[in-house]
Amino acid sequence: xxxxxxxxxxKDIKGKKVLVRCDFNVPLKDGVIQNYNRIDGALPTxxxxxxxxxxxxxxxxxxKPKGEPVxxxxxxxxxKALTERLGVDVKFVSDPKVTGPETVKLAKExxxxxxxxxxxxxxxxxxxxxxxxxxxxxxxxxxxDLVDDEIFVNDAFGTAHRAHCSNVGVSKFCKDSVVGYLMxxxxxxxxxxxxxxxxxxxxxxxxxxxxxxxxxxxxxxDKVDVLIIGGGMAYTFAKALGQEVGNSLCEEDKLxxxxxxxxxxxAKGVKLLLPxxxxxxxxxxxxxxRRVVDTIxxxxxxxxxxxxxxxxxxxALEGAKTVVWNGPMGVFEFENFAEGTLEICKAVASLEGxxxxxxxxxxVNAVKRLGFADKMTHISTGGGASLEFLEGKELPGVAAAxxx
Numbered sequence: 001x002x003x004x005x006x007x008x009x010x011k012d013i014k015g016k017k018v019l020v021r022c023d024f025n026v027p028l029k030d031g032v033i034q035n036y037n038r039i040d041g042a043l044p045t046x047x048x049x050x051x052x053x054x055x056x057x058x059x060x061x062x063x064k065p066k067g068e069p070v071x072x073x074x075x076x077x078x079x080k081a082l083t084e085r086l087g088v089d090v091k092f093v094s095d096p097k098v099t100g101p102e103t104v105k106l107a108k109e110x111x112x113x114x115x116x117x118x119x120x121x122x123x124x125x126x127x128x129x130x131x132x133x134x135x136x137x138x139x140x141x142x143x144x145d146l147v148d149d150e151i152f153v154n155d156a157f158g159t160a161h162r163a164h165c166s167n168v169g170v171s172k173f174c175k176d177s178v179v180g181y182l183m184x185x186x187x188x189x190x191x192x193x194x195x196x197x198x199x200x201x202x203x204x205x206x207x208x209x210x211x212x213x214x215x216x217x218x219x220x221x222d223k224v225d226v227l228i229i230g231g232g233m234a235y236t237f238a239k240a241l242g243q244e245v246g247n248s249l250c251e252e253d254k255l256x257x258x259x260x261x262x263x264x265x266x267a268k269g270v271k272l273l274l275p276x277x278x279x280x281x282x283x284x285x286x287x288x289x290r291r292v293v294d295t296i297x298x299x300x301x302x303x304x305x306x307x308x309x310x311x312x313x314x315x316a317l318e319g320a321k322t323v324v325w326n327g328p329m330g331v332f333e334f335e336n337f338a339e340g341t342l343e344i345c346k347a348v349a350s351l352e353g354x355x356x357x358x359x360x361x362x363x364v365n366a367v368k369r370l371g372f373a374d375k376m377t378h379i380s381t382g383g384g385a386s387l388e389f390l391e392g393k394e395l396p397g398v399a400a401a402x403x404x
Contacts, residue, residue, distance in 0.1 A: 004187075004401040005178040007048055007153055014053035015112050017147035020045060020180065021167045023156035023381060024060035024078045031077055038158070039081050041381055045155045045180035046086065046115070055110040057146050058082075058090075059098075059118040059166050060156065067125025069096035079117045091116045098124050099142040107146040118146075121166040128162070130169050140169025149173050155180025157187075158382040160397030161389075171400040179401045182381065187398060189378035190324075190389050193357045197322035199225055204313075204344065206231030207327030207362060210254045215391035216326070221264050226271045226316050230305050230329035230340060234275050235296075237262070246280065246296035273316055277306030279330065279337055286334035304330025305340035314347045323348055326359035326390065328366045341366050349375035359386040 010018075022042040027034040042058075049056050063073040079092035091114070095103045098119050106116050121127045121143075126136035143166055144152070152174035154160070154167050160183070163169075171177040179187070193201075203224045205213055210233045220227060229237060232249035239245045240258035265272035280300040281288040292306045305313070317323065325348060329340035348356050349372045358367050358379045367373055380386040385395060 003404055004184075004398065005176075005404055006184050007045055007178055007180055009178060009404070010151065010176065013049065013151065015055070016150050017055045017057065017107070017110065018049050018151040018153060019057045019059065019143060019147040019170060019174065020049070020153045021156045021159075021170070022058055022060045023158040024075060025062050025158060026078065028062075028072070028077060031072075033077050033081055036081060038381060039078060039085065041182050042155055042180075043085060045153060045182065046082075048181070049153070050086070050088065050113050050115070053112040054151075055112060055147075056115045057107055057110070057118065058115065059121050059143065061122040061127065061159070061164075061166070062120050063122070065120060065122050067123070067127075069119075069123045073120055073122075075117060075120050082115070082117065086115065088113070088115055093119065095119045096123055099139070099146060104146065118143075121164075124165075127165050130163050130165050136165060137169055137172070140165040141173055144170045144173035147174070149175060151176040151178070153178055153180045154397055154401060155182045156397065157183050157380070157385050159385070160382065160395040161385040161393070163396035167397045168400045177400060177402050179398070183398070185378070186380060186382065186386075189355070189357050190359065190380060190386060193322050193324050193355060194220075194223060194390060194392075197223070198355065199322070200320050201322040202226040202228065202317055202320040204228040204230070204323065204325040204348075205327055206233070206329050206341075208232035208249055210236045210251050210258060213327070213387070214254075214257065215393075216387060217261050218264075219390065219392040220324075221261065221268055221270055221272075224270055226273065226320075227265065228273045228313050228316060230275065230309075230313070230344070231327050232302075233327075234305075235302055237274050241274075244295050244298070245302065246298055246300045248296055248302040271316065273312060275302075275305045275309040276312060277308040278302040279304035279306055279339070281337065284331075286336050290336055303334070303337040310340055310343045313344055317344075317347045317351065320351055321354050323351065323354060323356045324359055324390065325357070325363050326387065328362050332362075332366045332369075338370075342370055345370050345372045348372075359390060
């Protein structure tokens, strides 16, 4: 599936400079990192390069500083976290230009087995302008120059759906462009699940909007045996079928599309499952009046799938050998409306001999928050990237790596 060169294909890298694009876009509060998952995910690739004596330069974005050096979005806390985790002093310069004279000097002086972390790549306005402004490529060249145009490793799946200077532009200048272990793992699990699934293949799609998942639904209907729909997007399907949805989330401009997808499922012989009962609430609040109904009442909104739907969906998951899940079944952040997501989580986690892939975004938060992360085969680190992958699109960050 991957057919891209990986870090394992790099030979004789002792003394060579390597630029690694990581995804260190971690949540920060008052300068303190709240979650280390993305940093920990990058370590295997970095350790591999260091163990072979490479000189390693790391880069990443954080947040959206929009070309300005925003102090709160500096990668300095990440440098400290990496120093602790790698047991190596990770060099860092608070450089608003990212590739300014001090950074260039440090990169030049790097010794074998040393690490330099660059400042937030989005401090430079050119970073996100690669395809819109022909002068932006100059920033990509500056990044490649830091490693003498030698080796580039892209290990940032979270930004693989974007063509930016630090993940696509640099590959045009470096002699070697490969993917790191994290990227390889993402493509392996997401790719094999969708392109070469062991059947029965069940996809679960939730979340608020149909519009976010239009191409995903369309693409998956060509591949799955069962498609389960939950979350706010289910009410657009319900309304399209003439059901009452009260004040529930509903995209009026997507009703025809929903009907088209229901027809497509029939034509393809795919079992498309929609909620048959709901947990409704009056206000968007955990403590609002709540009740279980077959049809949403006027003045109420559907906030979770009901008990009959939970049983229906659990039955559909029995015996599944491949499951891809993207998006929660209800407002799982509210305890009173979390049961649908929790029960589906349990059902997926308890499948035997199945490949279970959690595809980014809120479903990842749900699985972690509910304590089932270690029971899943793979949890994707990229929300937008995994969605575009599930749409069947080629991701620019993957395409830029050299083929085997």
